[in-house]
Amino acid sequence: MAAGPHDQHELSDPDSDVRHMHDSKVQNPVLRWIDQRMPVISMIQLEYGSFPTPRNFNYFWNFGALAMVTLVIMIATGVVLSMQYAANTHLAFDSVERIMRDVNYGWLLRYAHANGASMFFIVVYIHMWRSLYYGSYKSPRELLWMLGVVLFILMMATAFMGYVLPWGQMSFWGATVITNLFSALPVVGEHIVTWLWGGFSVDNPTLNRFFSLHFLLPFVIVGVTFLHVVALHITGSNNPLGIEPKTKKDTIPFHPYYTIKDSFGIVVYLVVFAILVFFMPNYLGHPDNYIPANPLVTPAHIVPEWYFLPFYAILRAVPNKLGGVVLMGGALLILFVLPWLDSSPVRSMRFRPIAKWLFLVWTVNFGVLMWVGGKPAEQPYILIAQICTAYYFAYFLVILPFLAKFERPLPLPESIARAVLTRKGGGPLPAGATAKPMEKA
Amino acid sequence: MADVLANPPKTSPSEPGSRHADAVGAHPHGGHEEGPVRRDFLKLAAGSFTAVGVGVMAWPFIHSMNPSQDVLALASTDVELGPIAEGQAVTVMWRGKPVFVRRRTAQEIQEARAVPLGELRDPATDQSRVKPGKDQWLIVLGVCTHLGCVPLGQKPTDARGDYGGWFCPCHGSHYDTAGRIRRGPAPLNLAIPDYSFTSDTRIRVG
Amino acid sequence: MRRPLLMLVPTLKAAALAAVLAPVLALAPAALGSGARAAEGHDVIHIPDTRFSFDGIFGTFDRASAQRGFQVYKEVCSACHSMRQLSYRHLTGIGLNPAQIAALASQFQVQDGPNDNGEMFERPARPSDHFRRPFANDAAARAANNGALPPDLSVMVKAREGGADYLHALLVGYEEPPPGITVMEGMHYNKYFPGHQIAMAPPLNTEGQVTYADGTKATVDQMATDVATFLAWAAEPELEQRRAMGVRMIIFLTILGGLAYAVKRKVWADLH
Numbered sequence: 001m002a003a004g005p006h007d008q009h010e011l012s013d014p015d016s017d018v019r020h021m022h023d024s025k026v027q028n029p030v031l032r033w034i035d036q037r038m039p040v041i042s043m044i045q046l047e048y049g050s051f052p053t054p055r056n057f058n059y060f061w062n063f064g065a066l067a068m069v070t071l072v073i074m075i076a077t078g079v080v081l082s083m084q085y086a087a088n089t090h091l092a093f094d095s096v097e098r099i100m101r102d103v104n105y106g107w108l109l110r111y112a113h114a115n116g117a118s119m120f121f122i123v124v125y126i127h128m129w130r131s132l133y134y135g136s137y138k139s140p141r142e143l144l145w146m147l148g149v150v151l152f153i154l155m156m157a158t159a160f161m162g163y164v165l166p167w168g169q170m171s172f173w174g175a176t177v178i179t180n181l182f183s184a185l186p187v188v189g190e191h192i193v194t195w196l197w198g199g200f201s202v203d204n205p206t207l208n209r210f211f212s213l214h215f216l217l218p219f220v221i222v223g224v225t226f227l228h229v230v231a232l233h234i235t236g237s238n239n240p241l242g243i244e245p246k247t248k249k250d251t252i253p254f255h256p257y258y259t260i261k262d263s264f265g266i267v268v269y270l271v272v273f274a275i276l277v278f279f280m281p282n283y284l285g286h287p288d289n290y291i292p293a294n295p296l297v298t299p300a301h302i303v304p305e306w307y308f309l310p311f312y313a314i315l316r317a318v319p320n321k322l323g324g325v326v327l328m329g330g331a332l333l334i335l336f337v338l339p340w341l342d343s344s345p346v347r348s349m350r351f352r353p354i355a356k357w358l359f360l361v362w363t364v365n366f367g368v369l370m371w372v373g374g375k376p377a378e379q380p381y382i383l384i385a386q387i388c389t390a391y392y393f394a395y396f397l398v399i400l401p402f403l404a405k406f407e408r409p410l411p412l413p414e415s416i417a418r419a420v421l422t423r424k425g426g427g428p429l430p431a432g433a434t435a436k437p438m439e440k441a
Numbered sequence: 442m443a444d445v446l447a448n449p450p451k452t453s454p455s456e457p458g459s460r461h462a463d464a465v466g467a468h469p470h471g472g473h474e475e476g477p478v479r480r481d482f483l484k485l486a487a488g489s490f491t492a493v494g495v496g497v498m499a500w501p502f503i504h505s506m507n508p509s510q511d512v513l514a515l516a517s518t519d520v521e522l523g524p525i526a527e528g529q530a531v532t533v534m535w536r537g538k539p540v541f542v543r544r545r546t547a548q549e550i551q552e553a554r555a556v557p558l559g560e561l562r563d564p565a566t567d568q569s570r571v572k573p574g575k576d577q578w579l580i581v582l583g584v585c586t587h588l589g590c591v592p593l594g595q596k597p598t599d600a601r602g603d604y605g606g607w608f609c610p611c612h613g614s615h616y617d618t619a620g621r622i623r624r625g626p627a628p629l630n631l632a633i634p635d636y637s638f639t640s641d642t643r644i645r646v647g
Numbered sequence: 648m649r650r651p652l653l654m655l656v657p658t659l660k661a662a663a664l665a666a667v668l669a670p671v672l673a674l675a676p677a678a679l680g681s682g683a684r685a686a687e688g689h690d691v692i693h694i695p696d697t698r699f700s701f702d703g704i705f706g707t708f709d710r711a712s713a714q715r716g717f718q719v720y721k722e723v724c725s726a727c728h729s730m731r732q733l734s735y736r737h738l739t740g741i742g743l744n745p746a747q748i749a750a751l752a753s754q755f756q757v758q759d760g761p762n763d764n765g766e767m768f769e770r771p772a773r774p775s776d777h778f779r780r781p782f783a784n785d786a787a788a789r790a791a792n793n794g795a796l797p798p799d800l801s802v803m804v805k806a807r808e809g810g811a812d813y814l815h816a817l818l819v820g821y822e823e824p825p826p827g828i829t830v831m832e833g834m835h836y837n838k839y840f841p842g843h844q845i846a847m848a849p850p851l852n853t854e855g856q857v858t859y860a861d862g863t864k865a866t867v868d869q870m871a872t873d874v875a876t877f878l879a880w881a882a883e884p885e886l887e888q889r890r891a892m893g894v895r896m897i898i899f900l901t902i903l904g905g906l907a908y909a910v911k912r913k914v915w916a917d918l919h
Contacts, residue, residue, distance in 0.1 A: 076502060077502075083505075084505070084509075098509070098511065102510040102511040102512075103505055103510075104504040104505050104507055104509060104510075105500075105504055106505060106509070109502070
């Protein structure tokens with residue numbers, strides 16, 4: 001990881017007595033022996049121990065850690081569930097019911113996995129909202145942001161294929177509708193859909209490949225998450241002020257300050273998770289998915305899972321098939337170029353008086369899209385979806401590129417430390433409050 | 442951030458933040474003398490709670506891999522004994538394993554009972570391996586006690602080993618006409634499943 | 648004196664966080680709920696709320712009611728509706744003991760085989776057998792029911808908007824069609840069924856249709872409540888264990904959260 005450059009430095013030192021070994025400072029002899037040959041312990045200490053982190057994070061900065069925890073929960077529950085699940089159209093529904101009834105704690109594992117998907121999206125949506133509000137996607141963190149968008153798309157693909165596995169009515173018809181999106185492509189569309197299905201409709205080959213990919217993609221997510229963290233540790237974290245740390249006073253070591261803050265956040269998060277799993281496990285689901293898949297009968301009203309609704313609304317806002325698909329894809333892909341669309345050098349919306357409100361409107365707009373996505377495709381919902389879709393794109397394509405020409409940002413604080421310490425007192429600072437951090441630093 | 446990158450923090454890896462922070466906590470000017478003690482207690486309590494929580498939550502994952510309720514409730518198997526002639530044997534499935542049902546000849550019973558117990562690796566009388574009054578019927582699990590292969594000897598054309606019972610082709614264990622181990626690497630006699638006679642010509646295994 | 652002031656900071660932060668979380672959490676289900684309601688067409692049917700023993704966070708299944716409900720299922724519903732996910736052994740969940748279950752199971756003939764001659768045969772059911780199905784397959788079920796397929800009832804409570812309340816309402820909701828509405832041949836008017844025309848004839852129609860062993864008066868409403876209780880248990884047999892575990896889990900996490908917060912404040916004390 002980021003330990004690389006430091007190692008290089010140490011290795012090229014001519015005074016180093018063991019040229020090919022890492023100069024480990026680890027005390028325990030066994031751990032040191034390992035660390036000299038493979039400096040993972042030094043790396044962890046550097047990246048998660050002393051790693052200099054802005055001192056002014058608010059609780060929005062907990063959500064990366066929460067996403068990590070959720071990924072671990074999803075993989076752990078997913079692996080044991082896959083030991084009981086049968087990816088066959090004749091067996092899938094019953095095998096899930098067997099998990100719920102006969103497998104020891106099967107209900108717990110399945111409900112944790114199903115609701116974990118929703119929790120994952122809640123966490124990731126807030127994590128992304130944080131980046132948008134505080135300008136974390138801007139230089140030099142463009143690649144970090146883009147890797148995040150890759151993770152988001154991988155998550156959507158994984159969640160979609162996972163939802164197909166129980167082989168209920170929503171599984172089957174969701175799979176049918178979403179795979180049919182590809183048929184909108186000119187010339188090759190039909191061939192691609194047939195290829196995706198492995199047949200002429202969503203059927204056993206489709207279920208089998210979705211199961212395989214649903215198992216594979218989470219490990220791709222793990223890999224990209226690793227890259228996401230590598231990129232993060234090169235640029236360092238953004239912070240609510242959006243200004244870079246200048247001196248050591250502006251940062252604190254990641255451990256113990258943020259390890260304990262993340263730990264506290266994780267416990268609070270698990271309470272919300274537990275309420276969902278133990279007391280309302282089917283609240284976010286759809287009753288139709290407890291009806292076994294029937295290729296002859298489409299449910300009266302197909303809705304995707306709640307986390308797809310905003311994009312589903314964009315799809316339906318366009319009366320043209322190809323147009324809808326292109327716009328829905330565009331709503332996601334536009335995020336990749338976002339760092340170059342926003343022309344303001346100021347990161348945090350705290351210092352952008354106009355952009356802040358336009359962004360909050362965008363947030364509400366996203367919520368409205370989520371709401372119309374669950375409504376039937378009729379007026380006035382179509383009109384609302386069209387207006388919201390227009391604003392969704394206008395924010396990225398018009399507001400962010402041109403607003404900076406007119407907007408006068410508020411004065412940025414001199415440094416993080418100064419801003420934090422001034423804010424804390426709200427007046428003359430108590431002596432103790434300023435003295436101690438100074439000493440520390 | 443450029444500054445931070447240009448001047449990598451001089452905090453050495455051997456000086457993790459925790460020690461750093463403890464030192465500050467113990468600072469006499471901290472204004473609360475019991476600080477470190479209280480924090481240590483809190484940390485200990487929070488740490489042990491976390492450990493217990495993680496331990497307890499591991500159980501559902503582990504237990505989910507134990508036999509499930511439907512597997513535990515698996516049906517018992519009924520065997521009709523009528524069609525089995527003297528000297529013949531049938532194999533039935535029970536819990537995914539073969540069960541050998543053999544109708545022994547008088548001579549085979551005689552042979553099994555003639556063996557002194559002292560000669561046996563896993564001493565058991567022939568009487569203890571059949572139901573009282575049903576000496577002809579030997580019912581054993583068809584799983585070699587060495588490493589789990591299925592021994593030969595059920596079909597008339599099979600090799601029955603040197604003791605006229607069963608012979609395991611994997612590693613050469615010989616069983617006698619009471620299913621007891623006589624030679625080879627297997628340590629124990631062929632196991633006897635739970636079964637009962639539901640009528641004179643019918644047994645229920647399990 | 649700065650302590651009280653500082654203590655406000657995390658509260659404010661939490662409030663800000665909640666302000667952001669709330670719309671996300673609130674909107675999603677609202678969107679879903681409205682979607683599901685729209686499924687019933689524009690005429691929104693209000694499902695009356697029935698008091699069930701398993702309502703609320705601490706509710707449990709009334710075993711006597713569930714057993715009566717099983718009797719209703721066995722004597723009335725099972726003529727047409729299968730419950731393929733359940734086995735007789737599962738009935739320990741509504742308070743039957745293994746001997747009762749074995750005796751009960753043996754009343755039913757289930758298909759087994761093939762035997763040594765390659766023929767399927769019937770034998771009395773064992774506790775490990777699945778509930779006997781009324782029809783060999785869906786086509787046979789349709790043929791016997793005027794083309795309509797009586798759905799499987801194993802997870803019916805989870806498969807319908809409104810759950811047990813809806814099932815109870817449906818069972819007591821048969822009435823004469825209002826003037827101006829013509830019911831199609833072979834259909835029946837039900838005020839709670841989406842579209843109001845249901846192929847199922849009123850299954851619970853006379854008081855005393857079943858004779859309860861415990862002397863409970865078998866009114867139509869009582870039978871409907873009992874069978875809805877039984878089906879709620881059948882759909883979510885883990886409900887009681889789940890809720891009990893959830894309560895313990897949340898108590899545990901609250902204590903751990905308090906400890907973690909105290910440690911966090913202690914650790915951060917030297918910075919603030």
